[in-house]
Amino acid sequence: MSTTLLPHKFGPYGGQFVPETLMPALIELESEFVSARNDPTFNQEFDKLMASFVGRPTPLTYAKRLSEKLGGAQIYLKREDLAHTGAHKINNALGQALLVKRMGKTRIVAETGAGQHGVASATAAALLGLECVVYMGSVDIARQEPNVFRMKLLGAEVRPVESGTKTLKDAINEAIRDWVTNVRDTHYLLGSALGPHPYPTIVREFQSVIGREAREQMLMDAGRLPDTVIACVGGGSNAIGVFSGFVNDEAVELIGVEAGGSGIASGKHAARFGDATKARVGVIHGTRTYVLQDEDGQIAETHSVSAGLDYAAVGPEHAMLRDNERAFYTSATDEEALNAFQTLCHTEGIIPALESSHAIAEVIKKAPTMRKDQVILVNLSGRGDKDLNTVIKEMGNG
């Protein structure tokens, strides 16, 4: 009876590993999404909001001083940090919120790690008149305080999650528990390219605006496609969004950067592709993908200085891109990310999110190995204002 309208797997990954209570909601969501994407009115409304509310297209910035400092490839930044609410998350949040209106539901629940998706969901809910509850691990609440306040200002209720590791994974568990209880009037506004089908596809489609714009802008500004596209990967929504614009350009190298935490060898990280001893293919939160786990199949604790990358599994499409070698995945440690954070502040006058700083850290390693006539595009997925408390703590007061 597996007759989904859209492909529900990415090679062997993906699928719909959820309790029966939720299956009808996933089927409805898929069908609504398909009909919306074929409906010019829906697309016009989405595009209009992207332009008039989010401020799209976001700019492409040539990072002149950073390029000079590194002495290799020319570096371009796709400025998702300049999207309304300060990160790419708003693209997907607004897209799904419009679907919620179409489905006639009145309430959304969302999970958040760094708080960016929570803020984006709260914003979309305020704009469209929906009730919004955001689940957030109490550990993350402590390290992302400004975003917690933002969500409350926007009228959302923030519910602290005290179970498990008290981070993103547990917030997702609680959001799913709420959804399974209130599924008749509630939509789960999942913020990353993970979870059960059709979420990874829906999130990619709403985030693909990043890749479409960036490709056009590269051709316009640099007169060519980049040699390399770099993005950080937690669940993987900003990465899949920018990759989608270049995945058919075979010459363009795609690199995803996971959270290396205190280093792979320390075991304290969130590098699903980087640690063969702890990462195996498994099932978590409704999807089959690479999962950090112990030998008994219990989901492992992860660590990253950036809450948004601190998650034990990776979106299923990334798992496929990795297996078929269309994309490559590496990691940056907390320390490398913090250094990259400072470097971008000093050279470009841009305060990046700690998540995005992982992508910058890879640029710092990669650019000097490339020729000056080569080009790197990096997706600067969010801005760093939310991270100032963490950075002050990590770097001391100096």
Added chain:
Amino acid sequence: MNRLESAFANKPIFMPYFPLGYPDLETSVDVIEALAKNGADLIEVGLSFSDPLADGPVIQQATQVALEKGITVKKSLEAVKELRKRGVTIPLILMGYYNPMLAYGLEKFIRDAKEAGTDGFIIPDLPLEEAEEFQSINGDMPLIQMLAPTSPDERMEAIARNAKGFIYLVSVTGVTGERREVSNDLGDLIARVRSHTSAPVCVGFGIGTPEQAKQVGQLADGVIVGSACVKMIGSSQKPVETAKQFAAEFRSALSGLRK
């Protein structure tokens, strides 16, 4: 007739849930033995998982304790074997999430579970759409299918058509845990399920007291009691004594309904 079919000879049946390893492995085996020998007709033996997304706070907390005390899939299967050694003859159904089974190795898991004396599986995060991989290895051991109040008729029909063992009907939308009242629509819901299958229909989620069990037992072929059982026994100073009493009370509430 196998153990599972025999269990349904007298309906409605009483079906408690208890996780292995809680409050520790030895006690959990004693508790399950006590439940089995004092009125339970079938037991859902819980396997613990770090991220039990279909469970409410009581079962989350209990399985978390079990994990902290070192429960594993392997130890759980050995415990089932031990229960059989102790003369537990009622059906034992393993209830657990998919990932630990994958990590153990599906073929090995299914083979070891059968050898240990398991009568079937309940996997809440394995809907019909994803069951093929498991079933191709499993063969004829029942993989109990769940139905929910949100399941439309065509899904009910597709799921019920090939149902083996019994249907696990989730009585309310939500996670496991006690509810104050039995849903008014339960009769209609059960009737909808029965129109698609002749398999026994057992109702779970939200049943906490012998009175509620009796209400549900008037409509269903089996009554599943999870969180209330875990809470009552878990908070007791004498878990095994409490388990005996718990099973006896629910059994006696349902006995009057038996034909």
